[in-house]
Amino acid sequence: METRTDRPTTRPAVPEHRPAPASPAGTDHSPNAPISIHDVTVAYDRKPVLWDVDLDVPEGRLVGLIGPNGAGKSTLLKAILGLVPVISGRVAIYGKPLSKQRKLLGYVPQRESVDWDFPVTVRDVVQMGLYGQVGWFRRLRREHVRRADEALERVGMTDLADRQISQLSGGQQQRVFLARALAQDAQIYLMDEPFAGVDSATEKSIVALLHDLRNAGRTVVCVHHDLQTVAAYFDYVILLNMRVVTHGATADVYTEENLRKTYGGQLTLLSSAATALAQRH
Ligand SMILES: Nc1ncnc2c1ncn2[C@@H]1O[C@H](COP(=O)(O)OP(=O)(O)O)[C@@H](O)[C@H]1O
Numbered sequence: 249m250e251t252r253t254d255r256p257t258t259r260p261a262v263p264e265h266r267p268a269p270a271s272p273a274g275t276d277h278s279p280n281a282p283i284s285i286h287d288v289t290v291a292y293d294r295k296p297v298l299w300d301v302d303l304d305v306p307e308g309r310l311v312g313l314i315g316p317n318g319a320g321k322s323t324l325l326k327a328i329l330g331l332v333p334v335i336s337g338r339v340a341i342y343g344k345p346l347s348k349q350r351k352l353l354g355y356v357p358q359r360e361s362v363d364w365d366f367p368v369t370v371r372d373v374v375q376m377g378l379y380g381q382v383g384w385f386r387r388l389r390r391e392h393v394r395r396a397d398e399a400l401e402r403v404g405m406t407d408l409a410d411r412q413i414s415q416l417s418g419g420q421q422q423r424v425f426l427a428r429a430l431a432q433d434a435q436i437y438l439m440d441e442p443f444a445g446v447d448s449a450t451e452k453s454i455v456a457l458l459h460d461l462r463n464a465g466r467t468v469v470c471v472h473h474d475l476q477t478v479a480a481y482f483d484y485v486i487l488l489n490m491r492v493v494t495h496g497a498t499a500d501v502y503t504e505e506n507l508r509k510t511y512g513g514q515l516t517l518l519s520s521a522a523t524a525l526a527q528r529h
């Protein structure tokens with residue numbers, strides 16, 4: 249974990265214009281890290297929502313991105329994917345700019361951020377995830393169908409492949425997203441609250457799938473809000489509240505004290521997390 253003592257604690261509401269900063273002293277970035285976030289600041293309408301985020305995500309881990317509502321978790325995933333402009337800093341994927349590495353990334357967006365009335369089938373959505381990867385040649389399209397169907401099978405959605413997405417339950421919608429990401433066969437997966445609004449059977453099968461991906465050497469970063477399951481699901485955590493409070497192996501940094509630093513006064517959440525932590529011992 250890194251602690252910064254060299255920066256003032258009160259800062260202007262809008263960041264001053266700075267040249268692209270070098271990594272702050274004490275932070276080593278590895279060119280082999282799947283995701284290297286170098287001093288990234290993001291603002292919406294000049295209001296900063298992520299401030300000087302600086303860390304490497306280690307390879308082959310199942311990483312929980314944890315923090316209160318509005319902490320900037322979704323924004324951080326979007327910054328990694330190049331979907332929001334950064335005010336300063338940069339992100340490297342295995343040491344190279346995103347533009348060269350896009351194919352290595354699979355994204356599962358937050359379910360509510362999508363228009364589920366759009367008239368397409370389940371199989372269409374999964375195949376659409378592949379269009380960026382290869383051209384429109386017929387042979388490759390056949391390959392797409394195969395990969396999409398394989399992915400739908402893995403998430404137990406084969407029977408619903410031809411159904412309109414507007415007719416799916418929340419859990420089924422989430423499975424479609426997962427199938428889409430699986431079909432991309434990415435090296436790094438970024439998932440925004442994959443368990444939100446799913447039933448417990450779906451949650452269990454998603455957890456199993458995430459563990460499979462991790463065990464196959466993939467790196468998975470999941471935004472997660474249920475503090476009680478963090479320790480069971482993730483082997484690495486990033487605690488975020490506009491800034492990175494801490495990051496590291498779950499066993500080392502997922503402590504009540506660090507949760508308090510992350511969540512401040514939101515005590516209801518904290519007491520349920522404390523119960524879960526106590527149950528671990
Ligand atoms: N497109 C946007 N325009 C303006 N403000 C936004 C936008 N998206 C998110 N925000 C704001 O940025 C902050 C961080 O949002 P978000 O990354 O969605 O947080 P989290 O995912 O941790 O709940 C919040 O205050 C949110 O209201």
Ligand SMILES: [Mg+2]
Pocket residue numbers: 321322323358440471
């Ligand atoms: Mg979010």
